[in-house]
Amino acid sequence: xxxxxxRKKARDAAKVQRATVQRAxxxxxxxxxxxxxxxxxxxxxxxxxxxxRPDLDVLPGxxxxxxxxxxxxxxxxxxxxxxxxxxxxxxxNWQGFVALQSAGYTDLSNSEPASTLAAPKAGPARIGxxxxxxxNDSGAVCADGLTEAQVNFDHAVRVASLLRAQGYTxxxxxxFDPRLRGYVADVLVSIHADSCAYINDLATGFKxxxxxxxxxxxxxxxxxxxxxxxxxxxxxxxxxxxxxxxxMTQYHAFYEIDRATxxxxxxxxxxxxxxxxxxxxxxxxxxxxVDGILCYLNGETP
Numbered sequence: 001x002x003x004x005x006x007r008k009k010a011r012d013a014a015k016v017q018r019a020t021v022q023r024a025x026x027x028x029x030x031x032x033x034x035x036x037x038x039x040x041x042x043x044x045x046x047x048x049x050x051x052x053r054p055d056l057d058v059l060p061g062x063x064x065x066x067x068x069x070x071x072x073x074x075x076x077x078x079x080x081x082x083x084x085x086x087x088x089x090x091x092x093n094w095q096g097f098v099a100l101q102s103a104g105y106t107d108l109s110n111s112e113p114a115s116t117l118a119a120p121k122a123g124p125a126r127i128g129x130x131x132x133x134x135x136n137d138s139g140a141v142c143a144d145g146l147t148e149a150q151v152n153f154d155h156a157v158r159v160a161s162l163l164r165a166q167g168y169t170x171x172x173x174x175x176f177d178p179r180l181r182g183y184v185a186d187v188l189v190s191i192h193a194d195s196c197a198y199i200n201d202l203a204t205g206f207k208x209x210x211x212x213x214x215x216x217x218x219x220x221x222x223x224x225x226x227x228x229x230x231x232x233x234x235x236x237x238x239x240x241x242x243x244x245x246x247x248m249t250q251y252h253a254f255y256e257i258d259r260a261t262x263x264x265x266x267x268x269x270x271x272x273x274x275x276x277x278x279x280x281x282x283x284x285x286x287x288x289x290v291d292g293i294l295c296y297l298n299g300e301t302p
Contacts, residue, residue, distance in 0.1 A: 227292030
């Protein structure tokens, strides 16, 4: 009887042992499957797949490397955004470049004189001078509080004074002056200045342009060339062609005035590197603009 009981106990013990082994095997397979799901693409591609141990899981707060597909998609997105931004900058500056080329100058110091077009109108001329930003905002602001609007107005008053002394009728207009709507004159010039922040050592010089889609391309081109040549001659500043912007070639006043009014916009210089000229030698700035306007009105060769 004891012998039979011993055999039964042995069989029961064997069953328990087999059940324990089977449970351990199933638990091991589950852990292996879970570890395999955490493998990186590089581990799946290797000849020998090593299943991470459960006790080696990533700890909370540790850095986790993104899957390869996500990293690649992120890089592609950054490249596309960069290309879009570059395209916008090129498109904006291209319009200004086209306007400059149509005006017939790239380097005015070596260019041939422009031919004289139609003769000026008979009788006293009316001239419109827009004082940039006046009545609207400050424009560029310097560290000491000097504003572009102040500098522009000083130049506009000096220009008007010089022209009136020669018998011309001059209107000083604000940036969004109601009189601009349908404004009729022999010529209109909007006076502005450039940034008061340091950009680089090349951020010096002036620029002049007209509407990119001007209804009077020949007249406007001659006005631009006259202003550029005479202003450069009086002030000694160089023409800064590569910073003519979309805001200049599509300046709002160009589309408010009468279509028969020739118009241009001038940025007289950079308020940082050209500040001495723009503030302490403002008479030269005004004289350069006046000479350019008279060059146009008198049908002179620039």
